[in-house]
C-alpha cells in the first residue's frame with residue numbers, strides 16, 4: 500500500500516487484506532440526524548470477485564464490497580451476535596462476514612443459492628476434492644460413451660447432443676457419490692458450468708440462444724472450474740477462522756425459522772430482487788434442469804420452493820403492489836426477531852415503468868419506518884460495472900443517464 504504524506508511517498512509493509520482493498524470511497528452529502536452519503540464503487544466484476552466470490556456466477560448479486568462496507572460499519576458487539584441475510588442469493592454476505600470473523604446466517608428460497616452459499620464458506624478438504632476430480636475424470640474417459648443425451652425438448656433446445664451426453668455422465672457420477680462437503684463442492688462446479696456449455700449466451704441474464712456460440716468441451720470446462728475453485732478456496736481457508744459460523748438455510752423470508760427467535764440478530768442485511776429487473780427461477784432454468792436430481796437431497800424433500808419466490812418482473816400494478824407488500828411482511832419478520840438497538844441494512848434500487856420513475860428506495864424507507872424502524876443512514880451507490888451490451892439499459896440500470904434513478908443502501912435501527 501502506498502501512503503501519501505506531505506511531499507513524499509512511503510511504502511507501507513502492512514498489506515491491505517484483499518477484502519478491504521476495494522471498499523467504496525465514501526463522500527458525505529448530508530451529516531444531519533439522518534446521514535446521507537455516496538458510495539463510489541469503480542471496480543470491475545473481476546476485481547470484486549476475489550476468493551470464493553467467483554465460485555458461482557449469480558445474476559443480480561451485489562458487489563462484495565457492499566456487504567463488506569456494511570459489516571465494517573456495523574460489526575456485531577459480541578461473537579454470540581450474528582448477521583442474517585434474508586435474501587442471501589449466492590452468499591456474498593456470508594463470505595464477507597466470515598472473512599471478518601463475524602457469525603452469519605443466510606436464507607434463500609432457492610436451494611441452488613443455499614448450496615452455493617454454503618460451499619463458498621465451507622472448510623472442505625481441497626486435496627480430497629482434487630483426488631475425487633481425478634477419479635471422476637478417469638471414470639468419465641472410460642464410461643462416457645454409455646450415456647445418452649436426455650430426449651426431452653428442453654435439453655434439445657438448450658444443449659448440443661454431445662454436451663448433454665457429457666453432462667449426463669458427470670451428473671451420474673456425482674449422484675452416486677456419498678454425501679459430503681467434497682460432493683457439494685463438485686455439484687456447485689457442475690451447476691456452475693451448465694450455462695457455459697449450453698447454447699445460450701453466457702453473459703445475458705435470461706437465457707437466449709446464441710447461434711454463434713462455439714461448443715465447449717464439457718469435461719475440460721468442468722475440470723477447469725473445479726481447479727479454479729480449489730485455488731480460490733485454499734486462499735479463503737487460509738484467511739478465515741473455521742470456528743466462525745456461516746450457514747445458509749432454505750426458506751421463505753416471510754416466515755423466519757424459530758432458531759432466529761433468540762434476540763441475537765444484531766444486523767440484518769437484505770438485498771431483495773430489484774423491481775422490474777427479473778425473476779430468479781426462470782433465469783436459472785438451465786441450472787435447475789441439470790440440478791433437479793440433486794434437489795430432493797438439498798431440500799429435504801421440500802419441492803420447488805423457489806417457485807414461490809418474490810416476483811419482481813414485469814412491474815405491472817398488481818405485481819408492484821405484491822412486491823411492496825412482500826417487503827413490508829419480510830421486514831416485519833426481521834423486526835420481530837431483532838432487539839432494540841439492532842440494525843437493518845437494505846440494498847435496493849429504483850426502476851422505471853413505462854418510462855416513469857418508480858421511487859422504490861423512498862417507498863421502502865416509508866414502509867420500513869411504518870413497521871417501527873428508525874432511519875439512520877442513506878447511502879447512494881454508483882456502480883460502474885454492468886455497462887456494455889449486456890446491461891439492461893431499459894430496465895434497472897444506474898449509469899448516469901438516468902440521474903433520478905437511485906440505488907441505495909438504507910440503514911435502519913430498531
Ligand SMILES: C[S@@+](CC[C@H](N)C(=O)[O-])C[C@H]1O[C@@H](n2cnc3c(N)ncnc32)[C@H](O)[C@@H]1O
Nearest residue numbers: 560561586588589591607608751752770808809
Ligand atoms: C438480489 S438477490 C440477492 C443476491 C445476493 N445479495 C448475492 O450477492 O448473491 C435476491 C435473492 O432473493 C431470493 N428470494 C426471492 N424471494 C425470496 C423469499 N421469499 N425468501 C427468501 N429469498 C427469496 C432469490 O432467490 C434471490 O437469490
